[in-house]
Amino acid sequence: MSNAQFEIQLIASLVAVACAIPGTFLVLRKMALISDAISHSILPGIVVGFFITQDLNSPLLILLAALTGIITVVLVEYIQKTGLVKEDTAIGLVFPAMFSIGVILIAKNANDIHLDIDAVLLGELAFAPFDRLTIGDTDVGPKSLWVVGSILLITITLLFLFFKELKVSTFDKGLAASLGFSPAIIHYGLMSVSSITTVGAFDAVGAILVVALMIAPAATAYLLTTNLKKMLALAISFGIFSAISGYWVAHWLDASIAGSITTVLGLVFLLVYLFAPSKGIIAVIYRQKQQRTEVSLLTFLLHLKNHDEIEERHVNHLNEHINWQKVRSKNVLDLAQKNNMIQIDNNIVSLTKKGDEFTSKAIDYIITNEDAQIEDMKDDFFLFRG
Amino acid sequence: MEFMDITEYIQLVFTDYTLRTITLGTAILGAVTGMLGSFAVLRKQSLLGDAISHAALPGIAIAFLITGAKDSNTLLLGALVSGLIGTFWIRGIVTKTHLKSDTALGLILSLFFGFGMLLLTFIQKQPNANQAGLDKYLFGQAATLVESDVWIMAIVTGVCLLVMLLFWKEFKILLFDEDYTKTLGFNTKFIDILITTFIVLAIVLGLQTVGVVLMSAMLLAPAAAARQWTNSLGVMVFLAAIFGALSGVFGTAISASQNNLSTGPVIVLVASVFVVVSFIFSPSRGILFKHIRFVQNRNDLQLHKTLAFMYHIAETHEDISHPHTIKILNNFRGYTRSSLKKLEDKGYIIIKGNMWSLTDHGFETASNLYNQQHRTDE
Numbered sequence: 001m002s003n004a005q006f007e008i009q010l011i012a013s014l015v016a017v018a019c020a021i022p023g024t025f026l027v028l029r030k031m032a033l034i035s036d037a038i039s040h041s042i043l044p045g046i047v048v049g050f051f052i053t054q055d056l057n058s059p060l061l062i063l064l065a066a067l068t069g070i071i072t073v074v075l076v077e078y079i080q081k082t083g084l085v086k087e088d089t090a091i092g093l094v095f096p097a098m099f100s101i102g103v104i105l106i107a108k109n110a111n112d113i114h115l116d117i118d119a120v121l122l123g124e125l126a127f128a129p130f131d132r133l134t135i136g137d138t139d140v141g142p143k144s145l146w147v148v149g150s151i152l153l154i155t156i157t158l159l160f161l162f163f164k165e166l167k168v169s170t171f172d173k174g175l176a177a178s179l180g181f182s183p184a185i186i187h188y189g190l191m192s193v194s195s196i197t198t199v200g201a202f203d204a205v206g207a208i209l210v211v212a213l214m215i216a217p218a219a220t221a222y223l224l225t226t227n228l229k230k231m232l233a234l235a236i237s238f239g240i241f242s243a244i245s246g247y248w249v250a251h252w253l254d255a256s257i258a259g260s261i262t263t264v265l266g267l268v269f270l271l272v273y274l275f276a277p278s279k280g281i282i283a284v285i286y287r288q289k290q291q292r293t294e295v296s297l298l299t300f301l302l303h304l305k306n307h308d309e310i311e312e313r314h315v316n317h318l319n320e321h322i323n324w325q326k327v328r329s330k331n332v333l334d335l336a337q338k339n340n341m342i343q344i345d346n347n348i349v350s351l352t353k354k355g356d357e358f359t360s361k362a363i364d365y366i367i368t369n370e371d372a373q374i375e376d377m378k379d380d381f382f383l384f385r386g
Numbered sequence: 387m388e389f390m391d392i393t394e395y396i397q398l399v400f401t402d403y404t405l406r407t408i409t410l411g412t413a414i415l416g417a418v419t420g421m422l423g424s425f426a427v428l429r430k431q432s433l434l435g436d437a438i439s440h441a442a443l444p445g446i447a448i449a450f451l452i453t454g455a456k457d458s459n460t461l462l463l464g465a466l467v468s469g470l471i472g473t474f475w476i477r478g479i480v481t482k483t484h485l486k487s488d489t490a491l492g493l494i495l496s497l498f499f500g501f502g503m504l505l506l507t508f509i510q511k512q513p514n515a516n517q518a519g520l521d522k523y524l525f526g527q528a529a530t531l532v533e534s535d536v537w538i539m540a541i542v543t544g545v546c547l548l549v550m551l552l553f554w555k556e557f558k559i560l561l562f563d564e565d566y567t568k569t570l571g572f573n574t575k576f577i578d579i580l581i582t583t584f585i586v587l588a589i590v591l592g593l594q595t596v597g598v599v600l601m602s603a604m605l606l607a608p609a610a611a612a613r614q615w616t617n618s619l620g621v622m623v624f625l626a627a628i629f630g631a632l633s634g635v636f637g638t639a640i641s642a643s644q645n646n647l648s649t650g651p652v653i654v655l656v657a658s659v660f661v662v663v664s665f666i667f668s669p670s671r672g673i674l675f676k677h678i679r680f681v682q683n684r685n686d687l688q689l690h691k692t693l694a695f696m697y698h699i700a701e702t703h704e705d706i707s708h709p710h711t712i713k714i715l716n717n718f719r720g721y722t723r724s725s726l727k728k729l730e731d732k733g734y735i736i737i738k739g740n741m742w743s744l745t746d747h748g749f750e751t752a753s754n755l756y757n758q759q760h761r762t763d764e
Contacts, residue, residue: 027485027489030486030488030489031488032486032488032489032491032492032493033433033488033491033492035492036433036436036492036495036496040599079665082665082673084610084613084614084665084671084673085427085432085610085613086427086430086432087430088430088432088433088488089427089432089606089610091432091433092432092433092435092436092602092603092606093603093606093607093610093658093661096599096600096602096603096606096607096654096658097603097654097655097658099599099600099651100600100603100650100651100652100654100655100658101651101655103525103648103650103651104647104648104651104652104655107646107647107648107651108646108647121503121524121599122503122507208440208495208496208499208500208503208599209496209499209500209503211492211495211496212493212496212497212499212500214492215489215492215493215496216493216496216497218489219485219489219493222484222485222489223483223485250504253504253508254508254511255504255505255507255508255511256503256504256506256507258500258503259500259501259502259503259504259505259506259507260504261500262496262497262499262500262501262503262504263497263500263501263504265497265500266497266498266500266501269493269497273479273483279483279484281478281482281483284482284483285482
């Protein structure tokens with residue numbers, strides 16, 4: 001692995017971490033799409049900043065562009081406040097307009113600006129190691145490494161300083177306000193950090209992929225845990241993992257690094273989405289199926305308890321009476337029998353003592369609809385969940 | 387082509403093949419996206435368009451990889467398939483997990499787009515001369531429209547219009563009360579999928595002209611502008627179509643009259659101008675008239691306050707038209723020279739030099755004012 005390769009991976013990983021931290025809070029605060037809006041709207045800021053500074057890595061340019069991002073947020077909120085359109089429409093109206101201005105500015109000044117539209121969308125991570133920062137005569141590393149590194153340092157410092165405030169205001173705005181944390185300051189603080197991170201990462205990964213780095217690791221982590229600290233740690237590790245393996249995929253395919261980082265992020269998300277232990281799609285579908293069976297079983301037991309007549313309790317009658325298909329009624333019968341809830345003599349079904357008690361408890365729960373009632377039932381009820 | 391005057395341009399639109407095709411194409415596109423966008427905006431699915439258009443990118447790349455041809459219909463078919471996959475995945479995420487819709491939209495948008503860019507850069511490195519120009523789908527290139535593209539747009543628009551007329555009642559009721567629709571026995575899932583599919587179709591049609599990145603604005607802006615002028619769905623859809631078509635025509639004209647201006651961003655900016663104008667100048671909802679009404683109400687309230695104050699002074703005298711000096715209004719600072727003038731114009735008071743006195747009419751109005759307030763308090 002050459003030095004340049006190592007530097008690219010280091011920059012990519014730092015960008016991933018710097019994006020994952022604000023991204024986690026954006027996802028939790030249901031503001032994920034704000035990152036989309038910011039990443040598009042900073043384009044005119046970057047172009048204008050470039051006219052002034054003539055250097056894509058200048059701190060002034062980063063501040064100017066970040067300011068555009070914050071202006072976007074304010075504009076979106078202003079439009080939302082007028083009530084003329086619904087919330088997300090405001091976002092959708094502002095950022096394409098800002099982005100169009102940026103694209104037109106670039107196109108009109110193509111001769112003066114070394115900003116390529118492709119670079120805007122994808123960044124130029126592959127070239128990052130060649131733009132070096134020199135102090136005096138010593139080479140201290142790529143410029144973008146310093147830019148992203150300092151942004152990450154600021155983000156981490158702010159995270160440690162205001163972790164408690166962020167946490168409370170994310171999960172309970174009212175409580176945060178009553179404890180004396182200004183929701184506005186935290187909100188705009190988060191927006192500023194997101195904005196600055198987006199601008200810093202923009203150079204490396206481009207406008208749209210910043211969004212992927214912000215949202216995807218956080219969303220993936222959110223499917224695995226509901227603990228904020230764990231979620232942050234998971235999001236950061238997903239980010240780093242995708243950054244490094246994405247680099248090698250790009251190397252292998254000879255394609256865009258940013259594109260392949262996003263693709264790896266997508267694959268990671270897909271895997272977690274499918275296989276996450278309790279929130280993955282397979283687990284959810286399996287659980288829903290089980291719950292359906294449980295409800296069927298309960299319906300069946302209630303029916304038995306309500307009817308003493310032989311003909312109502314005949315196995316064949318159940319199909320017609322509760323309107324179940326053959327397979328389903330057989331499943332329910334087997335399940336009930338396996339749990340010793342019923343016994344079958346000559347195709348006549350009757351409740352066992354255990355089944356009778358269980359059904360009475362269930363009726364109790366259904367009538368009162370209090371959670372306390374189900375507590376001691378749970379063991380019986382879920383025993384066939386395996 | 388700079389400094390062309392308008393009549394010359396209009397003549398050119400009718401005579402020049404390319405310009406005519408582009409103008410027609412963007413106009414039709416604007417109309418159909420405006421129409422369907424109205425539904426997206428009202429269903430709070432504004433950003434779905436953004437996600438779909440980005441999600442279409444890998445489809446274009448994969449279609450190219452499979453067929454190796456740059457035929458725009460094949461590529462758009464790929465875009466349609468991948469757009470639909472994106473849409474239904476978003477739905478899956480929102481319904482089956484606890485991730486919220488904004489996260490789902492952002493996820494699909496960025497992940498699909500990133501994957502698409504990976505494929506595009508991969509294709510660009512291939513030793514196949516045919517690949518150049520695939521990136522026109524990023525920002526759109528109206529100049530590449532040919533007559534057959536416009537025909538396809540026109541046909542899709544026609545079909546879309548027909549379906550909309552057929553299912554108008556269902557669309558409308560689903561828009562405003564989904565649960566009620568269900569109880570009436572309509573198949574909401576079917577109607578829902580129908581609307582969504584048409585939205586995806588319209589987006590895909592626009593990719594060649596406006597591009598993946600900015601397509602969502604075509605869907606939203608005309609509809610958001612139209613919403614400001616009316617409360618009726620039919621009028622809104624119609625207006626949105628007009629606004630969309632006009633954005634297309636004007637956008638094409640502006641970008642044709644300048645060098646180095648891609649059509650997509652210009653059309654989007656023109657559509658945004660429509661939005662801004664509608665937001666400000668719409669008579670019933672616009673910011674300007676709302677503000678004017680606000681100021682008027684405030685002034686009215688001030689006048690009423692002054693009048694009520696005068697009434698309370700006049701009440702204590704037997705003769706209500708007994709003149710008082712203006713000075714005694716001083717401890718109530720709500721009056722100005724112009725507000726007194728206004729009261730006089732309305733015939734509530736008479737001003738003579740430094741003195742004012744209530745008229746009978748003014749007294750009555752003021753006492754009713756008080757009563758009315760009393761009544762609404764109860």
